Amino acid sequence: MNIDKILFNGNIITMKQESERMEAIAISGDKIVAVGKNSEILNLKSDNSELINLYKKTVLPGFFDSHLHLVSTILSNIAINCFEAESISEILELIEAKKNNMGNMPLIYGKGISDFTLKEKRFPTRREIDLVAPNVPVILSSIEFHTVIVNSYAMHLFNIPFTTNSFEKDSQNRFTGKISNRGSYIARKKMFEMISDKIYLDNLDKTMSQIIKKGITTAVTVEGGSLFHDNHADFILNNRNIFPIDVELFYSTTNTSKILGAGLPRIGGDIFLDGSFRSQNAALYEPYSDNKNSTGFLFFKRDELFEFISQSDNLRLQIAIHAVGPRAIDMLLDCYEQAMRENNTSNQRHRIEHFELPTEKQILRAKELNLVLAMHPTYELYFRGKGDMYDTRIGYERSILTNPLKDIIDKGITVAGCSDSDVLPIDTMLGIYAATNQINENARISTYEALKMYTINGAYGIFQEDIKGTIDKNKLADIIVLSSDPIVIKKEYLKDIKVLLTMKSGKILHNSLGGLRYD
Amino acid sequence: MIEFKFLGTYKIISNSVDITHKFSLKDKGLLCYILANNQYTFNREKLANMFWDNYKRESAYSNLRYTIWHLRKIFNEHENDIIIHSHGKNVIEIEEKNVQIDLREWQRLTETYISGKDNSLDILKKISNTYNGDFLKDFYIYDNLEFNDWVFNMKERLQRFYFEVQMDLAKIYSDNNEIRESINQLNKLIKIDPLNESIYYAIIKYQYKSGNKVAAVNTYRNLKLLLRKELNISPSDKIQEFYHHILKDEFKEDFVENTYIPVKNPKNTPNESEKKKITFFVSEDSICLKKFHQEIAKQARTNKEYLIDICQSPGKRINYEGIFEILDEVHDYFEHYDASRKLEYDDIVSSIKSSSSIDYYLFNNVTQIIDVYMKTAIIIRIWNFHFLDSKSTDFISFLYRNMKYNEIQIKIIVDEKWINERMNFFIESFSKENGFSQIVTI
DSSP, X not given: OOOOEEEESOEEEOSSSTTOEESEEEXXXXXXXXXXXXXXXXXXXXXXXXXXXXXXXXXXEOEEEEEEOHHHHHHHTTSEEOTTOOSHHHHHHHHHHHHTOOTTOSSEEEEEEOTTTSTTSSOOOHHHHHHHOTTXXXXXXXXXXXXXXXXXXXXXXXXXXXXXXXXXXXXXXOEEEEEEHHHHHHHHHHHHHHSOHHHHHHTHHHHHHHHHHTTEEEEEEEEOSSSSOHHHHHHHHHTGGGOSSEEEEEEOOSOHHHHHHTTOSEEEEEEESSOOTTTTOSOOSSOBTTBTTOOOOOSSOHHHHHHHHHHHHHTTOEEEEEEOXXXXXXXXXXXXXXXXXXXXXXXXOOEEEEOOSOOHHHHHHHHHTTOEEEEOTHHHHHHOSTTSHHHHHHHHHHHTTSSOHHHHHHTTOEEEEOOOTTSSOOOHHHHHHHHHSOSSGGGOOOXXXXXXXXXXXXXXXXXXXXXXXXXXXXXXXXXXXXXSOTTTSOGGGGGGOOEEEEEETTEEEEEOSSSOOBO | OEEEEOBSBOEEEETTXXXXXXXXXXXXXXXXXXXXXXXXXXXXXXXXXXXXXXXXXXXXXXXXXXXXXXXXXXXXXXXXXXXXXXXXXXXXXXXXXXXXXXXXXXXXXXXXXXXXXXXXXXXXXXXXXXXXXXBTBTOOOTTOHHHHHHHHHHHHHHHHHHHHHHHHHHHHHHHTTOHXXXXXXHHHHHHHOTTOHHHHHHHHHHHHHTTOHHHXXXXXXXXXXXXXXXXXXXXXXXXXXXXXXXXXXXXXXXXXXXXXXXXXXXXXXXXXXXXXXXXXXXXXXXXXXXXXXXXXXXXXXXXXXXXXEEOOSOSOOOTTHHHHHHHHHHHHHHHHTOGGGHXXXXXXXXXXXXXXXXXXXXXXHHHHIIIIXXXXXXXXXXXXXXXXXXXXXXXXXXXXXXXXXXXXXXXXXXXXXXXXXXXXXXXXXXXXXXXXXXXXXX
């Protein structure tokens, strides 16, 4: 057998067991053929083997991001980011700048706008946007996607029926440009229909480069559904062969024949059983702290949810459903349990996405059902500070119970780590930092458990643990090299660790080692 | 006489000749604003501000003057009558008697209807027929804030009233037992607002009222799929309750035994039989059934064959429901692959959905759609045959035996846990047919 590459003199964390450390890896083609001490691996070298001296740098299996939105992430690189804007004039400046630099985009898309964070405490109006961009369609989407702001040209092009009753008017009976709820969904769909696959393809390299530099070699992307567009899922399916890393699709549809026709082994992803805390539609048992009249919302009736789960389970599809609040989690657990019992299925590894505010009992039930939980530790970083979103929406006493990773992992449940890009940035080390440094100390997990979330657990989460997730013989050569050892370094510095090299199936995609060292 | 059309695509017609292309965007905008408002005189200052608000005053006036001159020039080329003239420096006037405006006709009819002077079916039909589309559809002028504000408000007002008219019209047609016409009116609204549940509720109600329960159920199920896909919601409680009422009403009737006895077709010549294949996949083991599903699912849609999938979701179907699932699948064919026959297809389906079904009429028409109108080989996949209703089962027999022109393959998955004497009889009746095969696993 010809050995193509040998990485040696490294600190290799195989992720097979916590204590296991190796020194060298031999790679042939796309596979790892041997892992061990320097001397034994170097003995395997062929005449033309590339020898890469790691100089004791730490090596890990390539990261999994187990829940992101790849197409939206591509789009966010060509969109205006309103998230950090502090005033309406800043937003208008961003629009004006983008107007002169649109490339082949047919419209200007802005994401993450929030009237809460703007100093005027309101959204920009249609007329204000018209003044800076009268002849280009402009659509700004709120953080949780339930509201959009459009200019006149976009309003004309989208032609949303007025009978949706989604349009806001001002005191002079003029349309402000703010469209909510049903109209907002329609506007977003129309926007996505205007953006061709070519635009995504033209901007794919930049996004992939960002992902690869974060050490991600498998991206589990959630596409389609009501908040996005089924075109996005089709884009992934049609371009699977050109992605430099593995892109696995969760298609957010309840249409099983679509899934079977596409040859997919899994269904769902962002099928929303409830919403989010931010939108006050995550389903709680007790009212929101800042809205005593609301306990959130369930988007399915129980029998409808069960019908979908039972059918999919019976077809042996792995199911993933979004459930944030405890009322949603309960309904989902009930349906999974009943379906698996009636269909006599057991190892489906059905998933719950988010699982943000579970009770102790719900954690135990998830364990009994052998579910996989796809969780987003980074939410704790962005939204859990004093006075921040969790605190405001659900109050202190409940917010300290969010994302209880330690409790979940101690009970033996597999947790797959996710970024939820482009809601939050793609940054696995940031996710690991978040999981180990949660504000709630009782929820913090060890660095090794956090690393598992983004390696072997990610692989397990989509039935790929036989070929990925650890550094082991006969597994794919998906390997990354880090600037520091995450096990040794102080936890507060985890987010500062850089990925120096990313290898996918034996091919080096990213290298900032300062030139590979050959010996 | 010049004719102006503002409802739908903007058009200006003189002596039956379309002269719209001769006018610039500002020309058309100004004309529309002047003609659409119910006043005969306009102040120049207001018009200048509306269309040239980002110009200096003198330039705006100058532009207005030029535009008026340009309009008169074009009109003079085509008409002997005066359309626009001025009174002094400040006022512009329209000669009403020399213009015909669809919007004015709409306003006249709607005022008559609203005032109660005439609330007959006839006037509603006239109002409906006058509305050829949304106000100034496809027409837009950049950076004319005031004008755009006015257009959006007009558009909203007209669209909302059109909705009311169509709903009223549909109700009257339904009261007169003209269900097909009733649903035609509601379908026009679906084209504008495809996620509006009140429209579907009306359709379901009228279909049910006419005795066509299966069409009502079919409409509900399509609505449910659509709302889930687009908005991630279920139909409203009101619609769901009505749907359950229909189902209760359906299943309280005595079960009607399938009396259609399939016989070997004496005209089933070897040549014809090569065109037909029917395969049953039978098992009571869920893993085997899943493998059957995967095996059948591998079939991708090609240019040579068209896939029709029915009975994918669990749940017993009411009578004829499976046939309606076939019709829904066939709809896509005419929508995407053969638009030339779509009108005929729509016509047949409309008549089916708006009347109570008589078996032979229904079976024959649907067979004709599949065998004659569709110019392609057909593959029908029945994913959960055990849930299919008895009438649709009869139809499958009928279809298989009466297809003459197109090739047909039928793939049927049967969960043996549900099998009964009737199903056994159905399978057995095909066993002597050419093209039959059966895959059974234990």
